[in-house]
Amino acid sequence: MLQREELALPTGVVTYFVSGNGRPLLYVHGEEGPRISETLESLAGERRLYIPVLPGFDGTPLHDGVRSVRDLGSLLSEFTEKAIGEPCDVISHCFGGWVAMSMAVQSPASADHLVLMAPMPFPQGDGASLNELNRSGAGDHALQRVSLAGTRHEAVGGNRSVVARYVADTTVDDLIAALPSMKSVTLLLVGSSAAVDSIETARRLRSNIPRCHLLYIHDTGHFAQLDQPIRCKRAVSDFLNWGEAFLVNRADQRVPVGSDSRPHQTSLGNLP
């Protein structure tokens, strides 16, 4: 079961959720807010999963002085140090990927292995939309398909405003320029049917992050962890367990995670 906790930091109080046992795994949520997917739930079966609610999301208060993605990265480093107490693996989705990268750049010792699931596309030169959620509504549809999102669907709209606020105070070029200094071994997951700007961003990240592996998840777009939880779990779990040796086929050593066709019920359910 998820436990709700709070941690007081100098900038304000961070609400977070914890579940599972084992090596710590930090999940940095995207603009959909702190939602539990089947992928995360199954990872919580192997790891102790920490899910901090980024300030301002789901109606939580903003923190003084935390205005940009860089600030959020610093906040997460501090959170990791105080709530977890040791370096940890980090998994992120969409906007959370920017925050996770910023954390890894600023505090290389905090983030061991880093997983970026569908990182939010970098802005285009013409100032086009920052993300495909705002553009197509396809993400809304994906979120509605899982019960955990149902009651909190209204919150997603508010979260998007929070994202826009953080992004407005962020110099994306600085984030990109810092990528070559990243020390974390990184896995980049992108849906094979993702929008063009998402794929372009993934290529750019693959090209700029030193030890980065790009993996396409077949038959999904932005929400691979919802559409294809088994494939996501298989890839992420192999990566977290074996590091860069996840490239080697170890199918016979894998813990079975069910079949793609088996309906799955989440037991963790909605966050409280």
Add this chain to the structure above:
Amino acid sequence: VKVTFFHLMPWTELTEVGRDWPVPNKYFDPARGTELYRSYIDTMVYAEACGFDQIGCNEHHFSPYGLMANPNLIAAILATRTQRSKIAVLGNLVALANPIRVAEEYAMLDVISGGRLVAGFMRGIPHEYVAYNINPSTSYARLQEATQLIIKAWTEPEPFGWEGEFYQFRAVSIWPRPVQKPCPPVLMSASNPDSAAFAARNRAMMGIVQLLDLSRAKENIRIYMEVAQAMGWQPTPDHIMIGQHTCICETDEEARAYLQSGHDYLFKVLGGGPRTAASIVLKDSRFYINPERGKAQVERRRTLAATSVEEAIEKGTMLCGSPETVVKQIKRLHAELGNGHLQVTMKVGNIPDHVVSNGMRLFKERVWPEIAHL
């Protein structure tokens, strides 16, 4: 209109009507096989001298009617022995193969040929799934995933991995990459309504062979166009290839006699085994999405086998006769279907090679000048 000279590379030495599958390979004579391969390859190379735009080959397994278990071997020879004609591999059976291997070999062919590859992505016919021990019910899903993976392997500039239902590769970065940008043209079968829609969804050229009649071909083309438009793209005549058995001689009578003989050999001697296998496979599998489609396909093959050349000419599903007669038949076909590509199979069954090469010469001298403007 562009014309593809297609060769099936049939075995010509069986004598008995076959019903069993697989056909025992004790009937294969390697020395005769060497002669046939050399003759067939020379014929295909000659197609360029006869002005054919493309030279085509394809893949079949455990099949005396098609001796190309790996058409890429033949295509590699053609790529070095020809200079202008495109090399149309129609195609690799991508649902049965390692898609990364397909991507690599096709890329090699495109580079060796200087960007002349037309890449067929085929599902195969039912018995191939027994031959390669793959569940036929997964054929469409495998074809879909393999297609996307191959195109990704061709076009992705960064190393990548793939986590799919049938294929998992953690690191892909093929060498070489294809010459053609963004990638070689892809052709898929559209011989039934489901496959026509599938080709359109994948933005591939469509190919229809072994027509029962022109109205069904028209219907498949309509479905292809409709699905393509729904997917946001507009095919042109260049996206439509129609394949026909073809025999050209000095007189109509001579051509009909040769084609009837070759047709009988192809369907009654060489085709019996595969038809038996198809019946077995289709009985308990979902090789066709719609089970009724499977029954229709079995019936289609029976009908094709029973159709005389005379009837096929009447229906517009074979090209046969003197050069002047064939010109009229091609014009009729083009007027009815609007195809920008025509694929001719002149080596039908055991039609003698000298009849085939004479027909190619007649095509160049007396057919081409009359249809080039179409």
